[in-house]
Amino acid sequence: MRRDRLIRSIVLHALLTPLALLFLAPIVWMIVAATLPNNEILAAPPTLTPGNALPQNWADLNDDLNFIRAVTNSVAISAIFTSVGVLIAAMSGYAFAKFRFAGRALLFTVVIGALTIPFEVRAIPQYLLVARDLGLSNTWWAIILPWLAYPLGVFFMRQNMLSIQTELLEAARIDGASEGRIFVQIVLPIMRPALAAVALVMFLFQWNDYFWPLLILTDKDAYTIPVALGTLVGLTRVSWGGIMVGTAIATIPFLLLFLWLQRFFIAGITAGAVKD
Amino acid sequence: MSSQAHASPPTTRRRRSTGRRLAPYFFVAPFFLLFAIFWVYPIAYSFVLSFINTRQRPWTFDWDFNWGRLIQDDFFWNALGNTMIILAVQVPLMLALATLLAVAFNSELLKLKGFYRFAFFAPLVLGAVPYSAVFRLVFNEQYGVLNYALESIGLGAVPWLYESTPALITIMIAMTWRWTGYNAVILLSGLQSIPLALYEAARIDGAGPFQQFFKITIPMLRPVLLFTFVLSTIGTLQLFTEPWLITTTGPGNATETLVTYLYKQGFRSFNFGYASAIAYTVALIAVIFSLLQIRLVGGREVER
Amino acid sequence: MKKLLLALAALTAFGFASAQTLTVWVWDINKPALESTIDSFQEMHPGVEVVVEDLGNQNVYDRGLAGCAAGGFDMPDVYLVENNEAEVFWAQFPDCFTDLTTLGGEELLPLFPDFKWSELTAGDAIYAVPFDSGPTAMFYRRDLYEQAGVDATAIETWDDYIAAGVAINETFDGNVKVGMMGKGSDDEWFRMLANQAGCFYFDQAATEVTVNQPGCVQAMETMKDVWDSGAIRAGGWVEQIQSFQNDELASAFFGSWYTGTIQAEAPDQAGQWGVYLTPAFEEGGVRASNLGGSALAIPASSDNPELAYDFVVNALADEDNQLNILNNYGLTPSLLSLGNAPELSEGVDYWGGQAIWEDILGTLGDVPAVSGTRYFQEARNVMIVVVNDYLDGNYDSAQAALDDAASQIAASTGLPVAD
Numbered sequence: 001m002r003r004d005r006l007i008r009s010i011v012l013h014a015l016l017t018p019l020a021l022l023f024l025a026p027i028v029w030m031i032v033a034a035t036l037p038n039n040e041i042l043a044a045p046p047t048l049t050p051g052n053a054l055p056q057n058w059a060d061l062n063d064d065l066n067f068i069r070a071v072t073n074s075v076a077i078s079a080i081f082t083s084v085g086v087l088i089a090a091m092s093g094y095a096f097a098k099f100r101f102a103g104r105a106l107l108f109t110v111v112i113g114a115l116t117i118p119f120e121v122r123a124i125p126q127y128l129l130v131a132r133d134l135g136l137s138n139t140w141w142a143i144i145l146p147w148l149a150y151p152l153g154v155f156f157m158r159q160n161m162l163s164i165q166t167e168l169l170e171a172a173r174i175d176g177a178s179e180g181r182i183f184v185q186i187v188l189p190i191m192r193p194a195l196a197a198v199a200l201v202m203f204l205f206q207w208n209d210y211f212w213p214l215l216i217l218t219d220k221d222a223y224t225i226p227v228a229l230g231t232l233v234g235l236t237r238v239s240w241g242g243i244m245v246g247t248a249i250a251t252i253p254f255l256l257l258f259l260w261l262q263r264f265f266i267a268g269i270t271a272g273a274v275k276d
Numbered sequence: 277m278s279s280q281a282h283a284s285p286p287t288t289r290r291r292r293s294t295g296r297r298l299a300p301y302f303f304v305a306p307f308f309l310l311f312a313i314f315w316v317y318p319i320a321y322s323f324v325l326s327f328i329n330t331r332q333r334p335w336t337f338d339w340d341f342n343w344g345r346l347i348q349d350d351f352f353w354n355a356l357g358n359t360m361i362i363l364a365v366q367v368p369l370m371l372a373l374a375t376l377l378a379v380a381f382n383s384e385l386l387k388l389k390g391f392y393r394f395a396f397f398a399p400l401v402l403g404a405v406p407y408s409a410v411f412r413l414v415f416n417e418q419y420g421v422l423n424y425a426l427e428s429i430g431l432g433a434v435p436w437l438y439e440s441t442p443a444l445i446t447i448m449i450a451m452t453w454r455w456t457g458y459n460a461v462i463l464l465s466g467l468q469s470i471p472l473a474l475y476e477a478a479r480i481d482g483a484g485p486f487q488q489f490f491k492i493t494i495p496m497l498r499p500v501l502l503f504t505f506v507l508s509t510i511g512t513l514q515l516f517t518e519p520w521l522i523t524t525t526g527p528g529n530a531t532e533t534l535v536t537y538l539y540k541q542g543f544r545s546f547n548f549g550y551a552s553a554i555a556y557t558v559a560l561i562a563v564i565f566s567l568l569q570i571r572l573v574g575g576r577e578v579e580r
Numbered sequence: 581m582k583k584l585l586l587a588l589a590a591l592t593a594f595g596f597a598s599a600q601t602l603t604v605w606v607w608d609i610n611k612p613a614l615e616s617t618i619d620s621f622q623e624m625h626p627g628v629e630v631v632v633e634d635l636g637n638q639n640v641y642d643r644g645l646a647g648c649a650a651g652g653f654d655m656p657d658v659y660l661v662e663n664n665e666a667e668v669f670w671a672q673f674p675d676c677f678t679d680l681t682t683l684g685g686e687e688l689l690p691l692f693p694d695f696k697w698s699e700l701t702a703g704d705a706i707y708a709v710p711f712d713s714g715p716t717a718m719f720y721r722r723d724l725y726e727q728a729g730v731d732a733t734a735i736e737t738w739d740d741y742i743a744a745g746v747a748i749n750e751t752f753d754g755n756v757k758v759g760m761m762g763k764g765s766d767d768e769w770f771r772m773l774a775n776q777a778g779c780f781y782f783d784q785a786a787t788e789v790t791v792n793q794p795g796c797v798q799a800m801e802t803m804k805d806v807w808d809s810g811a812i813r814a815g816g817w818v819e820q821i822q823s824f825q826n827d828e829l830a831s832a833f834f835g836s837w838y839t840g841t842i843q844a845e846a847p848d849q850a851g852q853w854g855v856y857l858t859p860a861f862e863e864g865g866v867r868a869s870n871l872g873g874s875a876l877a878i879p880a881s882s883d884n885p886e887l888a889y890d891f892v893v894n895a896l897a898d899e900d901n902q903l904n905i906l907n908n909y910g911l912t913p914s915l916l917s918l919g920n921a922p923e924l925s926e927g928v929d930y931w932g933g934q935a936i937w938e939d940i941l942g943t944l945g946d947v948p949a950v951s952g953t954r955y956f957q958e959a960r961n962v963m964i965v966v967v968n969d970y971l972d973g974n975y976d977s978a979q980a981a982l983d984d985a986a987s988q989i990a991a992s993t994g995l996p997v998a999d
Contacts, residue, residue, distance in 0.1 A: 009385040016380055020395035023453065027398055029421060030410045042419035042822050064634060092307040099300035107304065114315060116566040118514045120535050121555040124548050125321035126314060131650035138654055149310035179299035208403030210517050211535075215543065218643045218654045220633060226405040230521060231639060240413060247406030254401035259394065265401075266461050331994065333672065348991060351965070417814075419822070438764060438814040440972070524816070527764020528968030545958050545992075546645055546672055 030251070033244040041240045057241035061232075065220050067246060070228040073140070074250075077224060078206040081144045086199045089150055093157025094187055098164060108158070114151040119211065122146070127215055138222040143213055147206065153198050160194035161187070197267035204254065225250045322552045330549035342553035352554065354529055355537040358444065359513060362533075366448040367508045371501065373452070374459035379493065381460065382467045396457035404454075408521035411450045412437075415522070440530035443523045447531050450518050455511070459504045466500030467493065509565045513558050534558050601629040602884065602891055603656040605644070607637040609840035610660055610711075610874070613909040617895040624894065628887055641665055647879070648676035655879035657888040661708060662874045663699045667786075667954040669877070670702040678878040679705040683889040691897055695949045696914050700875050707877055709896050712911040714835025714872035715943050716772050719842060722854045722932055724748065724756055724830040732856045736867075738802050741859045745811020748830050758830050759812040760820045761803075764968040767960060768871060772833065773799035776858060776869035778948040781963070781989060786953035788998035789989045791963070792982035798861060800970060800978035807971045821845050833858070835871035836940045840910030843930050850929065855936045857943060868943035870950075873914070906937065955993040962988045 029048075033041050037053040038060075040046075061067050095101070096108050126146055136142040164187060172182045188195070210226040217227050229246050232239070258265055329338040346352055377396060380386055399407065414421050415436040423433040436446045474492050483491060494501075516539065519531040529537075534554060542551030604614060611634040618630045633656070635643065640660060647655045648669065655676070661669065669676060680688070685706040689697065696710035718732075718741075725732050728751040730744040745758030761769050774780060779795025782788065790796070806812060815823065823829035825846055832838060842853060857867040876896060878888045895901055902913040903923055918924070924941060927933040953959075966975075966985040975981035986997045 005385065009387075012380060012383065012385055013387070016386070016392060020392050023399060023457070024395045025421075026407065026410050026414060026453065027402070029414065030406070033410075033413065039825065041413065042416060043826070044419050044424065046419060046421045046424050048421075088306045088310070091303040095300035095303035099296075099303075101297070101300040104300070107308070110311075113563075114311070116510060116559075116562045117315075117319065118510070118535070118555070118558045118562055120514065120516075120538050121322050121552075121559045122315060122318035123538075123555070124325065124542055124551055125318035127646070128321075128650065129313075129318065131646075131653055135653060137650065145310070146314040149307050149314060154307060173296075179295055179302075183303070204401065208405070210403070210405050211539075215646065218647060220635075226403050229405045229409060231636060240409075243409050247402075247409055250406050251402050255398055258398065258401050262393065262397075265397070266465075345991070350988060351962075351992075416819075418819075418828075435814070524765055526964070526968070527814075528965035530764070530968075540961060543642060543646055545961075546649060546668070548649075 027251070027255075030244055031248055034241065034248045036241060036244075038239060038241050041244070053241055054245065057239065057245045059242075060239035061242035061245050063239070063242070064232065065223060065228050067225075067228060067249075069221055070223045070225050071249065073222060074207060074225045077140050077143050078203050080140065081147065081206045082199050082203040084144070085148050085150050085153060085202050086195055088148060089153030089157050089198060089202075090161075090188065090191065090195060091183070092154045093159075093161050094183060096154070096158040097161035098166065098169065098187075111151045111154050115155065123212070123215065126212075130216060137216050138219040142216045143206075143209075143224065146212065147209075150202060150205075153202060156198050156201075157191070157194065160191060164190065193264070193267065196261075197264045200257075200261065200264050207250075207254075322555055325549050325552035326556055328549045330547055335549070342550045345550060346553050346557065351529060351532070352537060355532045355534050356557075358529075358531060359515065359533050361444065362448060362451070362515065363509060363512050366451055367505065367512060369448075370452045370456050371459060371504055371508065374456050374504070375463055375494075375497070375501070377456065377460040378463035378467055379489065381464050396460060398457070399454045400458050402454070404517035405521065407450070407454060408518055411446070411453075411518075412522050415446050437523055438527050440527060443527060443531050446523060447515075447518050450522060451512075451515075455508065459508065462504050462507075463497065463500055466497050470496045506566055506568075510562050513562050513565075600627055600884075601631060602658060602888055604630065604632040604658040604660070604891075605635055605640050605656040606632055606660040607634055607640050609837065609844060609909050609911065610634075612844075613840070613905045613911050614895055616904055616908065617891075617898070617901045620898070620901060621891050621894045624890060625887060630891065637662075644669070645672075647881075648673035652676050652879060652881040655881045657878065657882040657884060658891060659877045659879055660711070660874050661877055662872060663696070663710075664872075664950075664953075664956050666699050666708060666875060666877075667702075667951075668956065670705070670707050671954040674702070674705075676880055677707045678880050678882065678885050678889075679707065680709070680878065680889065681706050683878075683885060685709070685889075688893070688897060691916060692914050693916060696873075696875075698949075698951055700877075708875035709877075709892050710914040711874045711876055711896055712837055712872075712905075713914050713944065714837055714870050715912060715940050715947060716776075716833065716835050716858050716869045716871050717936075717940050717943070718831050718833055718856050718858060719838060720831035720854055720856065721824070721827075721829075721849070721852055723852045724752075724827070727751060728756075728830070732854060735856055735859055737863055737865070738806065738859045738861060742806055742809045742811060745806075745809055749811050754810075756828050756830050757811060757813040757823075759806070759833055760815045760823060760829060761807065761812055762816050763807070763814040763971055764964065765816045767963040767967050769803055769833065770796075770799055770963055770967050772835075772858070772869045772871045773802055775871070775948055775950060776866055777861065778866075780950040781959035782951075782953045782955065782995065783998060784949070784951050786951060786955065787995065789959075789986045789993070789995050790998045791959070791989060792979065792986040793998065796982055797978045800967070800982060802861060803967070804971060804978065824849075835873070836912040837872060837910060839931075839936065840908075843910060851932050853930065854932050854934050855939055857939065866946055866948075868946035870947045873912075912937075912941065955989075955995070958992045959989045962992065 032048065032050050034057060035054045036047055036051040037056065040051060096104060130142050130146065131137045168186060169182055172186055208226060210230060213224050213227045214230060217223055223231070225246065229243055229250070232243050232246070326342050327337060327339045329336050329341040381389065381393065386392065417423060417433060417435045417438060420436070422436070427433055434442050436442045470493065474496070475488055478488050478492055514535055515533045516535040519525045519533050519536050523531040525532045525536045535558065538551050538554040541547045541554060606614060611632050614632050621630065622628060644655070644659055644661065647653060652675070681704065688709055692710045700706065700708040700710065720732050725744070728748040730747050735741055735744055741758065748756055748758050774796045777795030777798045779790065779793050779799065781791045783790050820829065820832060821841070824832065824842065832842070858869055860867050876892045878885055878892065882888050897915060899915065899918060902915050902918060903921060905911050906913055907923070924937045925935050927935050962985050966981050969975060970978065970981040975984070990997045
């Protein structure tokens, strides 16, 4: 029996390890390529060990655009979006989970329905709205506003808020606490893990979003990281080394964050999964 | 609740209950205000646009100008076809792989779980643009690492980006790489909610690992599997970045998807009306698939 | 209060340009080319800053249209547009660009050839000023041709070109190719060859689809011969640059503007490049066609249209600047007064001392005229696919492929197919 288990364990590892390495390979190669000169990145046979062109690649990356500016934009946009968005989602989630009110079922169905609507349906009118009517192109708000109403966040917060004990809230009410105060001082603190999970998902979403920023950002100084990198791919003089440095910069902080906060990432990913 | 209410003086009670009655509306107000502006309005406007001939100025109402064209447009059907092929081939393969991975992660036989989890989940944090750039290099016909590897084990180089079928396969490999870990996480959470007692009972009845997998794991996982299927379906219907950056929707239109076609019609040919009709087709298909899921899983989650 | 609002506007609308800065959107080699004219512009307007940004060809077009659709927001002061893509702007968004006649643009009309203006004017309005032309030629590596025993000067027809490709293939074991075709990613080869055969997507007036006419059929068949010979490789813009940098491409077929790209991307290959004329369909046939060529327009949203106009005129209508751009960046001027400039007949070091401009510009008169039309992009999207499918052998004949293309283009543009 024990030997049987050992053999099965070995087989499992023997199957899984090559697959895991295959999945890691593009990321490892991206980091290696960030240190290679252009002619070694696209060369036969390919170079697989790090080179010393990192400074040159960084310079190339900044040749056609200000990458630090793009990083700043991405960080600021994602941070503002996440903090405001999570709060809005938590408020709605709380109302759906802990209050009975006229229209609740209908409104919640609307939220769920919104999850299935592809962004592209909104893209064109939203473009006209944000760029032409609101005149917001190339601002942070052009990126932040359209997604602040984030249905998945509401859904996830509602699922988690269901577990808040109603007695706790009632007790606070008896003590005379206002509804707003109950939310801020009781609900938010006990929801911290759920808030963190939603925050990670929303941050990552905004950090990586491409389609909408691509439409609305025309000014290089307003580019987010994905738009900046996407532009470089389509540029005439492609510096793959530069692009790889950019992708590494966009990615490595999250890889580290992921190692550190795996639990929250996983909680965020499983947000919508059926849990009963 | 009623006994507590009795304890309060009538005036406070009324005030409090008013506050309480209004509180939920206050809490949902910011969301639905933004929702009205950035979701409801565009969705409605887009619907109207799909009935407008936007080719010539001034725009004129013409109810079947765009929809009529859609039905006869080979390029649209090709884009729909490509999307459906990916849906039919890539999504099941990916979900099968994700299920196996989830089972492996759930197994107590697996050591070094941290390493494996990192390996399969790391692609998740890569943005679509960074990974598309990497894949474009990896799949380069002449200089790519992949063809180098294939040649060094005695297989020929594949023109990944320049021939139709390989290009579509490239897109599918890229998507599988990126999303398998994501689905595995969701499935793992489903696995963990299966009562262990079920397996105990099966073992006592003499069921082997395979029987356990097909008789217990798969049926119990069904709702979660359907959920991941719907998520992947919606994701595939909205597929844009990978074909846009890795294969530039080519060769020809071999990797054109509904959304890349929409982008070209809307923002390159400036045919907003036609693009809106395409967008609504995407939405319609997404809604149909989602309704199917609600049918199959039942509405119990929503109304729990 | 107003101050506060302004400060807020400045804070949120970053990239907010100061009144004395001109922004110019271009792609590729046009950036250094236009930058070379800034000094002389600043002599006229000291203190005015000019920022030339390379957004990439497709991006400039996409964003220009997007900006116009949004009502002219976030446009640069000067906008580079390809001639054959230009008309969609004037047709869809007539208010998006400044009518240059309001700035005295009529003065420019006699300075450039009429055919360059046809795509840049609408009625009495002038929307852009001609920049360069794109007479095609074959740019080749003298050393690689020599090693394969191919005499480039003896190549007269496409059959000769294919034979050269086969010889190069054999010499280098298939590692070096005679050319690269953007198969499945662009239809440039088709447009160059069709133009050479006097055919285009549409007729001159853009009232009919003409893509299935005999000239286009000939172009398609020739492309198929070239492709089937196995002597050329598939690859886009980026791959082509990579290939010649790696000594794996013996020649490139493009408009004359590509000379600037080659010089910029492979400075170490100086002296090894040469030029021969576009091969003919049959001996004694036409050896000229045109690909690309662009113009500068001034978006109506510019805060400084007069300054922008001065910049454009100084860059495009000044002989010194245009000669300098030709010599250093390989962009072929459209300015009529340069036709007889003695500088054009001088040998160019990078090109092995060959007087390439005399050779290339000599073909300009043979280029069949075409007009891009506002439906250019829609037709191009169709042709990229049809050419690719035809090269893959999915059609019985070039005629069948082009008949299909014609009906597709007709469906997406609403224009009838010509008889």
